Amino acid sequence: MSPARTVRLVAAREISTRARSKAFVWTTAVVLVLIVAGSALIGFLGGKEPEPLHVLVTDDITATALERAATATGTLVETDVLGPLAGAPNLSDDDVLVGLAPDGTVHVTVNTEVPSDLGPTLTVMAQQQALGAAITSLGGDPAAVDAAVLSAQPAVTTLEEPTKGPDLGASILGQVVGILIFVAIMTTGQMVAQGVVEEKSSRVVEILLATIRPAELIAGKVLGIGALGLAQVAAYVAVGAGSANAFGLLDGVDVDLWSAAGSTLVWFLLGYAIYALLFAAAGALVSRQEDVASVTTPILMMLMIPYAVGISVAPWDPTNTLVTVLSYVPFFTPLIMPMRSALGVAAPWEIVLMIVVCAALVALLVWVAGRIYGRAVLLTGARVPLREVLRAR
Amino acid sequence: MTRLELRSLTKSYGSRRVLDDVSFTVDGGEILGFVGANGAGKTTTMRIVLGVLVPDGGEVLRDGHPLDAAQRRSIGYMPEERGLYPKMKVGEQLDYLARLHGLDAAAARAATREWTERLGVAERLGDEVQKLSLGNQQRVQLAAALVHSPEILVLDEPFSGLDPVAVDVMSSVLRERAAAGVPVVFSSHQLDLVERLCDRVGIIRAGSMVALDTVEALRSGGAPRWRVVAPQAPAGWAAAVPGAHVVSEGPDATVVEVTHDGVEQQVLAAALATGPVHELARVRPSLTDLFRDAVAGTPHTQEAQA
Numbered sequence: 001m002s003p004a005r006t007v008r009l010v011a012a013r014e015i016s017t018r019a020r021s022k023a024f025v026w027t028t029a030v031v032l033v034l035i036v037a038g039s040a041l042i043g044f045l046g047g048k049e050p051e052p053l054h055v056l057v058t059d060d061i062t063a064t065a066l067e068r069a070a071t072a073t074g075t076l077v078e079t080d081v082l083g084p085l086a087g088a089p090n091l092s093d094d095d096v097l098v099g100l101a102p103d104g105t106v107h108v109t110v111n112t113e114v115p116s117d118l119g120p121t122l123t124v125m126a127q128q129q130a131l132g133a134a135i136t137s138l139g140g141d142p143a144a145v146d147a148a149v150l151s152a153q154p155a156v157t158t159l160e161e162p163t164k165g166p167d168l169g170a171s172i173l174g175q176v177v178g179i180l181i182f183v184a185i186m187t188t189g190q191m192v193a194q195g196v197v198e199e200k201s202s203r204v205v206e207i208l209l210a211t212i213r214p215a216e217l218i219a220g221k222v223l224g225i226g227a228l229g230l231a232q233v234a235a236y237v238a239v240g241a242g243s244a245n246a247f248g249l250l251d252g253v254d255v256d257l258w259s260a261a262g263s264t265l266v267w268f269l270l271g272y273a274i275y276a277l278l279f280a281a282a283g284a285l286v287s288r289q290e291d292v293a294s295v296t297t298p299i300l301m302m303l304m305i306p307y308a309v310g311i312s313v314a315p316w317d318p319t320n321t322l323v324t325v326l327s328y329v330p331f332f333t334p335l336i337m338p339m340r341s342a343l344g345v346a347a348p349w350e351i352v353l354m355i356v357v358c359a360a361l362v363a364l365l366v367w368v369a370g371r372i373y374g375r376a377v378l379l380t381g382a383r384v385p386l387r388e389v390l391r392a393r
Numbered sequence: 394m395t396r397l398e399l400r401s402l403t404k405s406y407g408s409r410r411v412l413d414d415v416s417f418t419v420d421g422g423e424i425l426g427f428v429g430a431n432g433a434g435k436t437t438t439m440r441i442v443l444g445v446l447v448p449d450g451g452e453v454l455r456d457g458h459p460l461d462a463a464q465r466r467s468i469g470y471m472p473e474e475r476g477l478y479p480k481m482k483v484g485e486q487l488d489y490l491a492r493l494h495g496l497d498a499a500a501a502r503a504a505t506r507e508w509t510e511r512l513g514v515a516e517r518l519g520d521e522v523q524k525l526s527l528g529n530q531q532r533v534q535l536a537a538a539l540v541h542s543p544e545i546l547v548l549d550e551p552f553s554g555l556d557p558v559a560v561d562v563m564s565s566v567l568r569e570r571a572a573a574g575v576p577v578v579f580s581s582h583q584l585d586l587v588e589r590l591c592d593r594v595g596i597i598r599a600g601s602m603v604a605l606d607t608v609e610a611l612r613s614g615g616a617p618r619w620r621v622v623a624p625q626a627p628a629g630w631a632a633a634v635p636g637a638h639v640v641s642e643g644p645d646a647t648v649v650e651v652t653h654d655g656v657e658q659q660v661l662a663a664a665l666a667t668g669p670v671h672e673l674a675r676v677r678p679s680l681t682d683l684f685r686d687a688v689a690g691t692p693h694t695q696e697a698q699a
Contacts, residue, residue: 001463001466001495006493009489009492009493010493013489017478017480017481198478199478202476202477202478202479203472203474203475203476204476204477204478205476206440206445206472206474206476207470207472207476207490207537207538208493209445210443210444210445210465210468210470210472211465211466211490211493211494212493213462378445378446
């Protein structure tokens with residue numbers, strides 16, 4: 001039987017048993033619901049799309065004139081053409097009826113008073129009509145004057161380079177990417193550690209290793225859990241990007257969401273590979289679930305440090321030296337570099353270089369963690385000292 | 394026919410030597426009982442056969458050639474420390490193990506059905522292993538060792554924890570596999586079972602084989618012992634007979650070990666001199682006696698080994 005088939009069988013077991021576990025299904029579902037609900041809430045509260053003011057008009061000419069005035073004042077107006085009216089219109093409480101007389105007078109009919117946010121628009125409309133009438137009477141073309149007025153722009157000369165503070169959208173995106181990668185690597189990595197200890201504590205590892213090689217077992221486990229984690233992260237990213245789009249969170253925000261999503265997935269994969277191998281080797285050192293924490297704590301600290309620095313500094317100061325330096329430390333890169341990418345301060349050469357460095361680190365860890373795992377996984381006892389494992393022949 | 398051979402296995406942990414030149418052979422169709430006190434090296438030996446442990450010296454051969462990874466895969470193994478995924482369903486678990494041993498999906502499913510039915514756990518196929526009683530978990534463990542039609546069986550304490558019905562099922566399965574030409578090695582502390590099932594018995598003490606022969610040969614080996622029932626004999630009556638050595642003396646009977654045949658007649662004469670003699674019978678040591686002697690290191694079985 002080929003090693004590839006063995007690894008595939010092991011990975012398939014990891015995926016099928018974990019994907020069906022209630023904890024996994026519920027966690028994923030809850031996070032997805034939270035992402036959608038959060039986007040909806042931000043979209044709703046943020047009010048990126050204010051409700052248009054509803055105005056009744058007598059005819060299409062009035063509608064056009066009103067809309068032009070609304071554009072000039074930056075007000076969102078929606079018109080509803082009623083057609084010519086005979087007698088007093090029947091208006092409900094906050095209805096506004098606007099009619100343009102042939103002489104250019106703007107007639108506004110309301111029940112009690114003109115809504116305050118519509119006032120400037122109506123004033124501008126009246127002024128435009130008056131201006132138009134004046135231009136016509138002077139023998140000019142009101143449309144040509146309008147066009148000239150609209151295209152007039154001040155000429156601005158900048159004396160100094162603007163200090164580019166982080167864009168709000170990029171800053172939020174950087175935080176979201178940082179949190180997502182950290183949480184994903186931490187949960188999947190601990191899944192690997194617990195999976196290794198589960199096999200060791202239930203002693204099933206002995207019949208497994210009487211059948212397949214330690215390298216095949218750990219490769220299948222890391223790949224299976226990794227595939228599952230990748231699917232989970234991809235689902236979070238896709239649903240997050242989709243709902244951010246749907247609820248208008250990206251309107252007017254200058255971020256490249258899809259490249260951020262792609263970089264998140266790449267750095268998750270590299271970061272997961274590095275930490276999963278560390279967690280696997282650490283898990284092999286203990287025989288009981290209660291002891292897992294004692295060996296995984298140092299690894300969790302390694303995850304926490306770059307995350308804490310990155311999330312608390314980078315979004316407000318993307319070019320911070322500490323952040324930049326930490327993003328070159330291979331174990332920290334997968335947590336910080338995607339944040340810098342999302343903030344738009346990572347140069348392409350940095351990204352490519354660190355992808356290569358991290359891939360090399362993964363190759364090295366496959367060897368080191370594979371040896372530690374292979375030697376420690378069959379040794380029982382409270383805890384196998386790492387020194388003993390490394391020294392063994 | 395498959396033949397499993399262990400040749401001069403040695404293994405040390407640090408300065409502690411746990412196996413010292415352990416060799417034995419199991420032919421196809423043969424059941425070898427492997428007995429020894431706790432810590433004598435049984436489990437270490439079996440783990441080396443399975444490749445789970447690497448010996449410091451010696452090798453494991455199949456039909457005269459060192460076992461390779463593919464051949465190890467054809468061994469059915471039941472480790473002393475039982476192990477299954479506690480949260481995996483019985484059926485899925487056996488399917489998975491069968492497929493890891495190289496069976497395709499359909500064959501794995503069929504084998505899982507067959508063995509769970511034979512071992513009486515078929516109705517638990519859909520249950521998680523941790524929900525089964527300990528006895529049923531043992532049966533699943535045995536099914537896990539058998540589900541890939543192994544060509545060699547290595548079972549560490551397969552009878553421990555089984556109820557009498559399961560012991561019978563297990564015994565018949567071992568006999569049947571042996572009859573199909575599979576070499577079978579198992580360790581056990583239940584010596585009556587070993588005596589009943591095994592063609593040959595190997596006794597290991599402190600990492601060395603101290604006896605390896607058929608039960609019959611082991612029992613008839615060593616100095617002959619005789620049991621004498623002479624109710625009126627005073628204590629120490631047999632001590633004066635040359636070539637005789639009193640093993641045990643009690644109100645009911647005296648057991649005497651003699652250096653060679655014929656001495657028992659002098660023992661009888663000595664007994665008759667004290668009064669009536671009701672019985673004079675040859676005593677064959679039970680496997681339990683042999684085991685006790687072997688473990689204690691008395692010369693009885695070491696002579697038997699020669």
